[in-house]
Amino acid sequence: MLKLKEIIGKKTELLCKGVNLDDRFIETYRSEGIPFEEGRKGGAGPLGGQYFEFDDNKTIVNVPLWHNSKETNFVLKNEKDGYFEIFDKSKNSIFANLKLVPYPNYYNRSTTDGILMKKIALVHGIECLATTIYQRCCYWENGSKCQFCGIELSLARGDTIEEKTSKQLIEVINAAKSERKFKHLLLTTGTTSSIDKGALKYTDMVKEIKKEFPDIPIHIQIEAVENLKYIDMLKEAGTDTIGIHIEILDDSIRKVICPGKSRTSYEVYEKNWIHALEIFGKNQVDSFILTGFGESTEEFSNKLEKIVKLGVIPFITPVRPIPQSKFKVPICNPLMLLTIFEHTVKLMKKFNVNPLKNKAGCVRCGACSAITEAYRLISGN
Numbered sequence: 001m002l003k004l005k006e007i008i009g010k011k012t013e014l015l016c017k018g019v020n021l022d023d024r025f026i027e028t029y030r031s032e033g034i035p036f037e038e039g040r041k042g043g044a045g046p047l048g049g050q051y052f053e054f055d056d057n058k059t060i061v062n063v064p065l066w067h068n069s070k071e072t073n074f075v076l077k078n079e080k081d082g083y084f085e086i087f088d089k090s091k092n093s094i095f096a097n098l099k100l101v102p103y104p105n106y107y108n109r110s111t112t113d114g115i116l117m118k119k120i121a122l123v124h125g126i127e128c129l130a131t132t133i134y135q136r137c138c139y140w141e142n143g144s145k146c147q148f149c150g151i152e153l154s155l156a157r158g159d160t161i162e163e164k165t166s167k168q169l170i171e172v173i174n175a176a177k178s179e180r181k182f183k184h185l186l187l188t189t190g191t192t193s194s195i196d197k198g199a200l201k202y203t204d205m206v207k208e209i210k211k212e213f214p215d216i217p218i219h220i221q222i223e224a225v226e227n228l229k230y231i232d233m234l235k236e237a238g239t240d241t242i243g244i245h246i247e248i249l250d251d252s253i254r255k256v257i258c259p260g261k262s263r264t265s266y267e268v269y270e271k272n273w274i275h276a277l278e279i280f281g282k283n284q285v286d287s288f289i290l291t292g293f294g295e296s297t298e299e300f301s302n303k304l305e306k307i308v309k310l311g312v313i314p315f316i317t318p319v320r321p322i323p324q325s326k327f328k329v330p331i332c333n334p335l336m337l338l339t340i341f342e343h344t345v346k347l348m349k350k351f352n353v354n355p356l357k358n359k360a361g362c363v364r365c366g367a368c369s370a371i372t373e374a375y376r377l378i379s380g381n
C-alpha cells in the first residue's frame with residue numbers, strides 16, 4: 001500500500017495531468033460493462049473527470065480523462081483485481097494502481113415526473129450527492145462568463161435540466177441512499193441577475209430536504225452577496241456548510257478570466273467570509289481557489305494567508321480546460337501545486353483551521369484537491 005506522502009504526490013500529478021484513454025481500451029471496458037467516458041462535459045465543478053480510489057481505500061481523486069495522447073504522459077492500462085494500471089510513458093513504468101469508483105445504479109432510473117435521475121443529481125467521489133439546482137448563469141447571458149465554466153454546456157447537451165425541484169431531488173436522494181454510502185449533499189447554482197445572486201433559490205429547497213432528511217449535512221455554494229442577510233437566510237433554512245467562491249486570488253487574472261464575477265471585489269468576499277464564519281462556525285466556510293494561470297506567487301501567498309487567517313478553508317484545485325472549448329490553459333505544474341498544498345496546510349495549522357472537521361461539500365469530498373490529504377499528513381492523521 002502506498003504511503004500517504006506518496007499518495008499526495010501522485011494525486012497532485014493526476015489532478016494536473018489526467019490520464020489518456022485509448023479508444024481500444026474504452027471499447028474493451030464498455031464491453032465489460034465499465035462505462036468510461038470523458039467524464040462530465042459541462043456543469044459546475046472541475047470537468048472531464050472520473051473518480052478513482054487509491055489503495056488506501058480512503059483517498060479519492062477526480063482524474064481528468066483525455067482522448068489525446070499529447071495531453072499527458074499517463075495512460076490508463078489493464079485492469080487487474082479491480083485496479084487499473086496507470087502507465088507512465090515517460091518512465092516506461094507503472095505510476096499507480098487505481099480502483100474505479102463505479103456509477104450508481106440509480107442513474108438509469110427516472111423520477112416520478114419522468115426525468116432520468118442522473119440529470120437531477122450525480123454522485124461526486126463516493127459519498128457526496130451533488131447537483132446544480134439552476135443550470136443557467138447571468139454572466140453567460142451577458143457575455144461575461146468565467147472562462148473555465150461549463151454550467152450551460154451540460155444543459156445544451158441535454159445532460160441535465162434547467163432547474164431542479166425539491167421533489168425531484170428528494171426522490172434522487174432516496175434512490176442514492178438506498179444503494180450507496182451517500183453521506184452529504186452539495187447544492188450549487190449559476191449566478192442570477194437578482195440582488196440575492198441566486199441565494200434565494202436554495203432556501204425553500206434546503207428546508208424541504210432537511211424536513212425529509214434532518215441528518216444529512218447540506219453544503220451550498222454562492223457568489224459573494226452585497227447584502228449579508230442572504231447568508232443568514234441560508235443558515236436559517238438549515239444549510240450546514242457554505243462555499244463562497246472567489247475562484248482566483250490574483251485580481252488582475254481574475255478580471256480577465258472571470259470578467260462578470262470579478263465585478264464583486266475581494267473586499268466584499270472578505271465581508272461575506274467573516275460573516276459566514278460567525279454564523280456557520282469554524283471550519284464550515286470554504287472558497288474554491290483555482291491555480292495554474294501563471295499567477296504572481298507573491299500575491300497568491302499574501303491573499304492565501306489573509307483568507308486562512310480569517311478561518312476560511314481554501315479549496316485549491318488546478319484549473320482544468322473544458323473539453324471541446326477554446327479556453328486553453330497550460331497544465332498546472334504538479335510540483336508547484338504540491339508546494340502550494342504544503343504551504344497552505346502549514347497556514348491552516350498555524351491559524352487553527354481544520355478541513356477534516358468540515359461537514360459537507362467539496363472539502364469533505366476532497367476528490368478535486370489534495371488539501372485534506374496534505375492536512376492529514378502534517379497532522380499525523
Ligand code: SF4
Pocket residue numbers: 044045046062124125128130186361362363365366367368369
Ligand atoms: S471536490 Fe468532490 S464534490 Fe467538489 S467538485 Fe470535486 S468531486 Fe465534486
